[in-house]
Amino acid sequence: MSQSQHSQAVRPDDDNPVIAQGVDDEPLMPTQRDLNGRLGLFFAGLCIAYTLFHIMVMNLFPMETWAYRLIHITGGLIIGFLGYSALGQADGDGPSQTRITERNAAEKALLGVALVATGYAFAMIAIAWLGRWTAMAANPPSFVFGSFGIPLLIGTIAATVAGWRFSGRERGRVYEGDWLLAIASIAVLGYILFVVGPLRLRAGTAMAQPGDMYAAMAGVILILELTRRLTGLVLVVIVSIFILYSFVGPWLPGFLNHRGYDPARFFTYIFTDQGILGAPIAVSSTYIILFIVFAAFLQTSKVGDYFVNFAFAAAGQARGGPAKVAVFASGLMGMINGTSAGNVVSTGSLTIPLMKRVGYPARSAAAIEATASSGGQILPPIMGAGAFIMAEVTGIPYTEIVVAAIIPAVLYFISVYFMVDLQALKLNMKGLPRAELPKFAVLIRQVYLFLPIIILIYTLFAGYSVIRAGTLAMISAAVVSWLTPHRMGVRQVLHAMDMGARMSIQMVAVCAAAGIIVGVIALTGVGARFSTLLLSIADQSQLLALFFAMCISILLGMGMPTTAAYAVAAAVVAPGLVSLGIPVLVAHFFVFYYAVMSAITPPVALAAYAGAGLAGSDPMKTSFEAFRLGLAAFIVPFMFFSSHELLMQGEWLDIVHVFISAMLGMFLLSASVIGYYFGPLNIVLRAILLAAALAMVDGGWMTDAIGLGVAAALYALQRGRRNPRTTVA
Known part of the structure; x- marks a missing residue:
């Protein structure tokens, strides 16, 4: 099924023009295949079965934990290797000019070795399972598990190398080596499931068997290869460094030293x-895949188009209207999407050209989209799956995390909104003509399309489990579609399940790779030693320790998807902050924010780079612009460190006071960054206003009075110089 088909949430006509069409369609990645015909139907069937398996297990037929997670990973590996090539793909179904038409000796040798070795390993696992199913044999003959391991490892490596060197670039076929990698994935699953009981006791000890080691090594190689195909080399390199660290620990200095394994x-x-x-x-096997399938249902019913058209109808005519639409629409879509860069590509293809049209420079247009899309990862109730991981790691109830996330998310988006509005005011921009925008009166009659989101929020706070709430929201998306031109019948539901599986594969690979890092941290104890380092820094200055934790969180997150970035930062940095006496919720929100914002932090700002590609701007300059626009996210964590009320902790009067003062502080911060308050600001006045903003965000009555006093004095100064234009609209 092609992923490039576009439709719309509202029927366009002469009286109600439609801007957004297919904004949440998933574009093909460079390595992604577009399988058609019988092969395409087979692949779609695999994807549908993968989604149905998860929905059935989560809601009706619970499974043993290890078995369920192993099947989750293996299914992701199979779909990933069949759906994504080792090399970038050529457009169309035919072979590209780089396709090797005749196999050379090296390719034949590699594929031959991979076929024989992987086939032997698979046959041994099959013998073990046939013996259990037919003869009720608890264990196979000794040669079965004694001989399968080395062939499995050799076959996996040979098929991987063959893919790197010789796989074709046509989107319509699956390379032979990738079929063998899928078979190797099944062999790893078959072995671990067969010995899962004893393996629980002997894994990581001197009693571990050679077969255990070879199966695990092959599994790690398969996970890293799929991660490389889906996310590039950055995460693979980071994971490889952590693996290497496990073996070279005895030769490392200071807190990095350990005995080695x-x-x-x-x-x-x-x-x-x-x-x-x-x-x-x-989290990936439960909450993430459930909400990705929920997003696929919204996509199939074209609710995403409605969200964007609604935003354009409400704000498109305001000055800098497309930028304001990008702030809200991209934030909403990014909350569900789960990846900052992916959301930039999907919604930015619409918003960036429109921002440029009303006068935003290309660099600013790309930066605004990147900043808004990254903000979606901190926007409740879904928070790009971050809330679910935080609940899993900390043991804090999901609803408590969602409530705590509300004020920081509001401050972030309000700050970005202030910045785009003040920039539009400074550059005297206009909005889009009302005649070119969807009519609000027409769209408001379809406000019921927000019902899936409303049902999700209601059921979560009504005491339903996250899985039950997500399932009900998914069903409601299909039901609501019957009130639109895009009714979801059986075919459309199956298509949504197919798309949900395809969209989830990246998160499966990323979470499995992040799990390797988390395992290394737990095995070597480097997290505890990092906590000791933070304590020693805090003896000099707690603020310095927090700054150091911020830098490490950003550094660990650079180049990584949000989920992996937070998982790693939560394992390395958060325990150190807790050891400083910081509450668990505050500590995890602190590292979560910086892990998310690594997507717009130079020099490796993936979301900003994605926006720059769409806007035709310089990537590095765009990343610095995005960093500037998202500055609030780098300040807010220090705010809720000093004022826990921003995380809804404390008395309501104190929460309201801190929230209002922080809002005013965000406005002053935005004015300082843009250089426009009630008129243009020179560098001296911008510095003074920045100091007032920082005073306002501190949360104390005295600092609030100082900030307000400075802000009022600057207002009076500018009023005395000129008649101001209307501010924030």
Whole structure:
């Protein structure tokens, strides 16, 4: 099924023009295949079965935890290797000019070795399972598990290398080596499931068997190869560094030093619920895939188009209207999407050209879209799946996390809104003509399309489990579609399930890779030693310790998807903050914000780079512009560190006071960054206003009075110089 088909949430006509069409369609990634014909139907069937498996297990037929998570990973590996090539794909179904038409000796040798070795390993696992199913044999003959491991590892490596060197670039076929990688994935699953009981006891100890080690090594290679295909080399390199760290610890200085581990203990430990099968995959196999399928249902019913058209009808005519639409629409879509860069590509293809049209420079247009899309990751109730991981890691109820996230998210988006409005005012921009915008009166009659989101929020706070709430919201999206031209019948529901599986594969690979890092941290104890380092820094200055934690969180998150970035930061940095006496909720929100904002932090700002590609602007300059526009997100964590009321902790009067003063502080901060208050600001006045903003965000009555006094004095100064234009609209 092609992913490039576009339709619309509202029927266009002469009286009601439509701007957004297919804004949430998933574009093909460079390595993604577009399978058609019988192969396409087979692949779609795999994806539908994968989605149905998760929905059925989560709601009706619970499974043993390890088995469920292993099947979740293996299904993701199979779909990933069949759906994504080792090399970038050519457009169309035919072979590209780079396709090797005749196999050379090296390719034949690699594929031959991979076929024989992987086939042998798969046959041994099949013998074990046939013996259990037919003869009720508890264990297979000794040669079965004694001989499958090395061939499995050799076959996996040979098929991987063959893909790197020789796989074709046509989107319509699956390379032979990728079929073998899918078979290797099944072999790894078959072995671990067969020995899962004893493996729980011996993994990571001297009792680990050679077969355990080889299966785990092959599994790690498969996970890293799929991660490379889906996200590039950055995360793979980071994971590889952590793996290397496990072996070279005895030769490292300071708090990095540890005794080192042999391969058998390391790899078997990594493939337990302390590593790959741990918290990231626990969340990926439940909440993340459920809400990705929910997003696929919204996409199939074209509700995403309605969200964007609604935003244009409400704000498109205001000055800098497309930028304001981008702030809200991209934030809403980013909340569901789960990846900042992915949301930039989907919604930015519409908003960036329109921002440029009303006068925003290309760099600013790209930066605004990147900043808004990244903000979606901190926007409740879904928070790009971050809320679910935080609940899993901390044990804090999900609803408490969502409530705590409200004020910081409002401050972030209000700050970005102030900045785009003041920039529009400074540059004397206009909005889009009303005649070119959807009519609000028409769209308001379809406000029921917000029902799936409303039902999700209501059921969550009515005491339903997250899984039950997400399932009901998903069903409601299908039901609501019957009130629109895009009714979801059986075919459309199956298409949504197909799309949900395809959209979830990246998160499966990322969470499994993040699990490797979490396992290394737990095995080596580097997280505890990092906590000791933070304590020693805090003896000099707690503020300096927080700044150091901020830098590490951003550094760990650079180049990584949000989910993986937070999972790693939560394992490395958050325990150190807790050891300083900071409440668990505050500590995890602190690292979560900086892990998310690594997507717009130079020099590796993936969301900003994605926006720059759409806008045709310089990537590095765009990343600095996005950093500037998202400055609030770098200040807000220090705010709720000093004022826990911003996380809804404390008395309501104190919460309201801190919220109002922080809002005013965000306005002053925005004015300082843009250089426009009630008129243009020179560098001296911008510095003074920045100091007033920081005073306002501190939360104390005295600092609020100082900030308000400075703001009032600057207002009086500018009023005395000129008649101001109307401010924030």
